Amino acid sequence: xxxxxxxxxxxxxxxxxxxxxxxxxxxxxxxxxxxxxxxxxxxxxxxxxxxxxxxxxxxxxxxxxxxxxxxxxxxxxxxxxxxxxxxxxxxxxxxxxxxxxxxxxxxxxxxxxxxxxxxxxxxxxxxxxxxxxxxxxxxxxxxxxxxxxxxxxxxxxxxxxxxxxxxxxxxxxxxxxxxxxxxxxxxxxxxxxxxxxxxxxxxxxxxxxxxxxxxxxxxxxxxxxxxxx
Numbered sequence: 547x548x549x550x551x552x553x554x555x556x557x558x559x560x561x562x563x564x565x566x567x568x569x570x571x572x573x574x575x576x577x578x579x580x581x582x583x584x585x586x587x588x589x590x591x592x593x594x595x596x597x598x599x600x601x602x603x604x605x606x607x608x609x610x611x612x613x614x615x616x617x618x619x620x621x622x623x624x625x626x627x628x629x630x631x632x633x634x635x636x637x638x639x640x641x642x643x644x645x646x647x648x649x650x651x652x653x654x655x656x657x658x659x660x661x662x663x664x665x666x667x668x669x670x671x672x673x674x675x676x677x678x679x680x681x682x683x684x685x686x687x688x689x690x691x692x693x694x695x696x697x698x699x700x701x702x703x704x705x706x707x708x709x710x711x712x713x714x715x716x717x718x719x720x721x722x723x724x725x726x727x728x729x730x731x732x733x734x735x736x737x738x739x740x741x742x743x744x745x746x747x748x749x750x751x752x753x754x755x756x757x758x759x760x761x762x763x764x765x766x767x768x769x770x771x772x773x774x775x
Contacts (some may be wrong), residue, residue, distance in 0.1 A: 600665070600698045600762055609651040609754025611713065611737070612636065612746045614663060616688075621656025621663070623707035629654070629663045630704035632697050636666060637689035639745045643672050646693060646746070653749075653757055655713045662711045664703040665761050666695035699761055701768035709764055713737055716757045729753050 614629070615621035636652055646652070648671055654663040672691050680687040697703060717729055717737055729735050731748040739747050749757075 600667075600758075603758070603762070606667075606755075607647070607650050608645070608731075609653065609749045609751065609758065610646065610746045611749055611754075611757070612638075612652050612654050613657050613740060614654050615657035617657065620658025621661075622658045623661060623710065626707050628704045629706065630697070630700040630702075632700050633669070633694065634697070635692040636668075636695045637685075638672070638691040638693075639689055641691075641745075642674070643691055643693075643746065645748065646672055651754065651758065652693075652695060652746075653754070653761070656706075659710075660712045660714060661706055661709075662713060662716070662757070662761055663706050664697050664699045665758050665765075666697050668693050668695050670694040699765040702761055702765045705768070711760065711764075713740075713757070716760060717753075720753050720756050723756075724752065727752050 621627060636654070638646075646668060648668055650668045652666045652668060654666065655661060656663055670693050672693050675683075675686045675690050675692070680690055702709070714737065720727070720729065721735065727735075728750045729737060730739070730753075731750050733750075737747065
């Protein structure tokens with residue numbers, strides 16, 4: 547089996563890809579073969595829909611993966627906490643995140659169940675909270691740095707627990723589709739850095755786009771449902 551982890555949602559995405567591909571190519575004969583593999587579907591289609599949700603997705607810079615929550619306050623499916631705010635702050639622990647710049651992409655996931663929460667574009671350079679704020683607020687002291695970011699998946703962020711897309715599952719799908727390709731920009735083929743408390747991980751471009759496309763495809767489905775109501 548090419549993909550050891552298959553979900554109904556993955557199958558729906560591949561069927562949507564085939565349907566959209568045929569609509570975009572009306573002269574295609576019905577019996578023609580279409581490569582509907584997961585990697586091909588997410589990497590190539592539907593481009594117009596992805597760019598409508600996320601203008602510039604075809605020319606993004608760095609893509610990071612970043613946790614939200616911590617060991618004491620994990621983000622769990624059972625709590626159904628929503629992360630659909632269109633703009634907001636993304637926090638970082640001590641040490642200026644100087645590698646994060648305006649225009650970069652941050653894909654967030656929740657500690658605990660490790661589900662993906664959203665895809666964000668950075669709008670500002672990293673800023674540090676004031677000394678007064680850090681003294682009065684333990685959270686500000688623990689996460690003193692932040693960036694403002696735009697959420698490109700607000701609908702997904704409000705129901706992420708229904709989709710149960712974990713970073714480990716997506717990494718497994720990517721490894722199955724591209725066994726020789728790295729996960730991180732440093733060349734690692736795993737997400738093990740988060741087991742040691744990493745506050746962020748710079749992803750290899752192919753994996754970053756793979757996971758981003760996966761979430762944007764769900765966002766497109768959710769916006770389509772809203773339009774039909």
